Amino acid sequence: MIRVLTPLPVLLPLLGxxxxxLVGGRxxxxxxxxxxxxxxxxxxxxxxLLLLADSEGAAALSVGGxxxxxxxxxxxxxxxxxxxxxxxxxxxxxxxxxxGQGAADGDAETPISIFHPTFLVLIAGxxxxxxxxxxxxxxxxxEILLTASYVLLTLGGSAARIRAGITxxxxxxxSSVLFLAAIALVYAATGTVNMAQLAGRxxxxxxxTQLLLxxxxxxxFCIKAAVFPLSAWxxxxxxxxxxxxxxxxxxxxxxxxxYAVIRxxxxxxPGGALDEVLMWAALATMVVGILGAVAQTDVxxxxxxxxxxxxxxxxxxxxxxxxxxxxxxxxYVVHHIAIQTTLFLVAGLIERQGGSTSVNRLxxxxxxxxxxxxxxxxxxxxxxxxxxxxxxxxxxxLLEAGVADGGWLPIVLVAGGAVTxxxxxxxxxxxxxxxxxxxxTQSPADDTSDAAAADAGxxxxxxxxxxxxxxxxxxxxxxxxxxxxxxxxxxRRAAWQRHTAVATASTPATDGLGNDERPGRxxxxxxxxxxxxxxxxxxxxVGLTALAGPLYGIADRAAGDLRDRGPYISSVxxxxxxxx
Amino acid sequence: MTPTVVLPVVIGVxxxxxxxxxxxxxxxxxxxxxxxxxxxxxxxxxxxGGPSGLxxxxxxxxxxxxxxxxxxxxxxxxxxxxxxxxxxxxxIIYRSWRLVRQEVIEVDEEDRRVARRSGTDADEIDPDxxxxxxxxxxxxxxxxADNEVEATLARHYAGIASDDVDLPPTDRHLK
Numbered sequence: 114m115i116r117v118l119t120p121l122p123v124l125l126p127l128l129g130x131x132x133x134x135l136v137g138g139r140x141x142x143x144x145x146x147x148x149x150x151x152x153x154x155x156x157x158x159x160x161x162l163l164l165l166a167d168s169e170g171a172a173a174l175s176v177g178g179x180x181x182x183x184x185x186x187x188x189x190x191x192x193x194x195x196x197x198x199x200x201x202x203x204x205x206x207x208x209x210x211x212x213g214q215g216a217a218d219g220d221a222e223t224p225i226s227i228f229h230p231t232f233l234v235l236i237a238g239x240x241x242x243x244x245x246x247x248x249x250x251x252x253x254x255x256e257i258l259l260t261a262s263y264v265l266l267t268l269g270g271s272a273a274r275i276r277a278g279i280t281x282x283x284x285x286x287x288s289s290v291l292f293l294a295a296i297a298l299v300y301a302a303t304g305t306v307n308m309a310q311l312a313g314r315x316x317x318x319x320x321x322t323q324l325l326l327x328x329x330x331x332x333x334f335c336i337k338a339a340v341f342p343l344s345a346w347x348x349x350x351x352x353x354x355x356x357x358x359x360x361x362x363x364x365x366x367x368x369x370x371x372y373a374v375i376r377x378x379x380x381x382x383p384g385g386a387l388d389e390v391l392m393w394a395a396l397a398t399m400v401v402g403i404l405g406a407v408a409q410t411d412v413x414x415x416x417x418x419x420x421x422x423x424x425x426x427x428x429x430x431x432x433x434x435x436x437x438x439x440x441x442x443x444x445y446v447v448h449h450i451a452i453q454t455t456l457f458l459v460a461g462l463i464e465r466q467g468g469s470t471s472v473n474r475l476x477x478x479x480x481x482x483x484x485x486x487x488x489x490x491x492x493x494x495x496x497x498x499x500x501x502x503x504x505x506x507x508x509x510x511l512l513e514a515g516v517a518d519g520g521w522l523p524i525v526l527v528a529g530g531a532v533t534x535x536x537x538x539x540x541x542x543x544x545x546x547x548x549x550x551x552x553x554t555q556s557p558a559d560d561t562s563d564a565a566a567a568d569a570g571x572x573x574x575x576x577x578x579x580x581x582x583x584x585x586x587x588x589x590x591x592x593x594x595x596x597x598x599x600x601x602x603x604x605r606r607a608a609w610q611r612h613t614a615v616a617t618a619s620t621p622a623t624d625g626l627g628n629d630e631r632p633g634r635x636x637x638x639x640x641x642x643x644x645x646x647x648x649x650x651x652x653x654x655v656g657l658t659a660l661a662g663p664l665y666g667i668a669d670r671a672a673g674d675l676r677d678r679g680p681y682i683s684s685v686x687x688x689x690x691x692x693x
Numbered sequence: 694m695t696p697t698v699v700l701p702v703v704i705g706v707x708x709x710x711x712x713x714x715x716x717x718x719x720x721x722x723x724x725x726x727x728x729x730x731x732x733x734x735x736x737x738x739x740x741x742g743g744p745s746g747l748x749x750x751x752x753x754x755x756x757x758x759x760x761x762x763x764x765x766x767x768x769x770x771x772x773x774x775x776x777x778x779x780x781x782x783x784x785i786i787y788r789s790w791r792l793v794r795q796e797v798i799e800v801d802e803e804d805r806r807v808a809r810r811s812g813t814d815a816d817e818i819d820p821d822x823x824x825x826x827x828x829x830x831x832x833x834x835x836x837x838a839d840n841e842v843e844a845t846l847a848r849h850y851a852g853i854a855s856d857d858v859d860l861p862p863t864d865r866h867l868k
Contacts, residue, residue, distance in 0.1 A: 183763075249767055249770070253770065253774075256774045256778075260774075260777065260778060260781070263778075263781055263785075264781075267785060267788075270788050270792075271792075272792045272793055275785060275788055275789050275792060276789075278785060279720065279785060279789065282778075282781075282782060282785065283715075283723060283727075286727050286778065286782075287715070287730075290727070290730045290731060290734050293734045293738065293771055294734045294737055296738070296767070297734065297737045297738040297740075297741050297764075298737075298741070300738070300741045300763070300764065300767075301740075301741035306763075306767075
């Protein structure tokens with residue numbers, strides 16, 4: 114049973130992508146239904162896989178019936194099944210959000226036919242990376258998801274996205290080349306790329322060779338996971354993409370890197386040779402990342418930096434190399450995928466409601482949309498690790514594991530983790546107090562319409578043509594030097610009216626400055642589907658708190674499997690453990 | 694079936710040249726660098742199969758005379774991936790060229806802005822006190838800058854379509 118289901122999380126999205134491409138732009142409705150149906154099926158299969166893997170243990174499928182060390186092997190164990198479930202769940206939530214956004218922006222008239230197929234290919238790549246039983250298949254999985262992500266990140270091809278995409282693409286290419294070179298060296302040293310077989314053979318190599326291979330793999334994965342100092346690419350490339358794309362990238366893609374690091378440190382190189390290096394990297398990632406978040410003024414960039422920062426917690430758990438540490442890391446990965454995706458979706462809603470993502474421009478959102486305030490507040494508190502949310506449980510598990518380790522460095526990391534948690538609270542409560550509670554009269558109202566135009570990037574609709582420069586004066590000259598104070602007050606009053614108009618959702622908002630609203634993005638009530646999918650994601654994150662007991666149990670057992678290595682290897686080579 | 698010294702030397706030279714090109718600001722050179730790195734890695738992968746032998750076809754050669762077929766299969770996959778991504782990067786470079794008439798990696802304005810900031814906590818700043826360009830976070834100003842470049846170009850080269858790549862005016866020409 115489990116072997117039948119194993120290839121489906123890869124196959125279904127790939128076939129779905131092909132079908133979605135075929136129906137394409139002519140039947141956008143059918144395309145949307147198709148991709149939602151495919152992802153729902155993937156979610157169902159993943160849940161079944163998790164239940165089976167948890168009750169029956171790991172299983173391996175040799176694709177094409179090749180004898181085991183030769184062919185491509187897909188392996189499901191508790192860790193990969195758990196990752197699949199979370200990935201499918203957030204992907205589904207994000208896809209529904211994107212459908213809602215597309216409907217709200219009038220995609221029915223000008224549909225982008227490549228978004229859905231590319232999104233499905235991305236999910237296929239993620240699933241392939243989680244299931245891969247050999248290093249080269251892991252590489253192929255990475256390449257599938259990266260290539261899809263290049264397309265998604267540069268969707269629409271506006272200047273800002275192209276620039277962000279170039280950074281992202283070049284960094285990803287470099288890490289891929291490094292990964293491929295590492296695979297070549299691993300093969301040269303051991304004569305295999307099958308991970309279960311490598312687990313035995315790598316241990317026989319000289320220590321220096323092992324260290325070289327391990328560090329090459331770790332560097333390649335740490336670039337993908339955005340571990341400091343290999344994280345600088347992330348805050349530059351994620352924020353410009355459309356909101357659903359940023360959400361799924363932030364949630365999933367870095368965690369695929371973390372997953373690969375977990376496999377490297379437990380299955381391939383369990384000796385713990387680089388644990389201390391990883392601990393320092395984890396500390397630096399947490400502290401530097403969150404200091405970056407505190408310095409930012411844009412909601413998306415703040416979230417991107419907290420994303421980098423919280424990767425540090427997971428690396429911390431991995432580097433402890435204890436069952437408790439790994440269990441904490443796995444639980445934290447699950448929690449963080451859901452929470453970060455949700456927050457980026459909320460950021461998309463904030464932008465839609467407030468016309469900007471800069472906390473310097475936003476204001477009065479709590480009045481304008483109390484529901485949005487709740488949707489932001491709950492996951493934000495969860496991210497900061499306020500009890501009783503799952504973020505608190507995950508952090509507590511990690512800090513306990515750090516204290517239990519007993520060394521001085523883990524204690525330093527525990528302190529660093531606590532400080533990071535507090536600074537996270539500072540960064541997100543700044544957004545809370547300024548964007549949601551500051552009266553709009555305090556925000557610089559004179560450039561709100563300008564701001565809406567300038568932030569026009571993140572949506573799925575094709576970019577509007579830039580207006581001629583003659584009309585779009587630089588913001589500095591917007592207010593002539595001798596502008597009467599009355600103008601300004603007038604503008605603020607207009608902004609206030611607009612916010613209240615949005616809040617009551619009865620009258621269409623007027624600008625009050627004589628400028629037309631940017632076409633296609635009038636300030637109006639948030640589209641229901643977008644709000645509903647975001648609310649569903651918030652419910653999922655709260656559900657992680659309610660289900661924390663069973664979930665932590667699975668994470669604990671998965672960590673036990675990882676430390677043992679036996680279940681993984683015997684699932685590939687049979688119970689007699691005859692590793693060729 | 695003799696090992697050769699040519700392959701390691703070629704791989705080394707390709708890696709060196711690839712890294713050198715990758716460090717350039719010009720995107721075309723970055724792409725060339727990536728291609729060289731990809732080829733170097735493919736050769737490295739190929740050379741892990743050991744000394745060269747006969748083609749690994751059953752019935753054509755004895756198994757002990759054959760080359761290792763696995764690295765060849767891996768290399769084929771890697772070549773296809775490199776090829777596809779190179780095509781995509783080329784498209785991106787062309788798009789970048791059409792948009793801003795330059796294909797170099799731009800300075801990140803947001804980093805500069807954060808670096809310029811004083812030690813004051815952001816909460817203590819009244820946005821109204823800030824210079825207008827500092828209020829804009831993100832890359833809000835780049836849109837204006839791009840528009841500006843496009844508009845200036847349109848004035849300077851009135852008769853030329855904006856995606857005409859024969860005449861390469863960069864922003865150096867504009868000042």
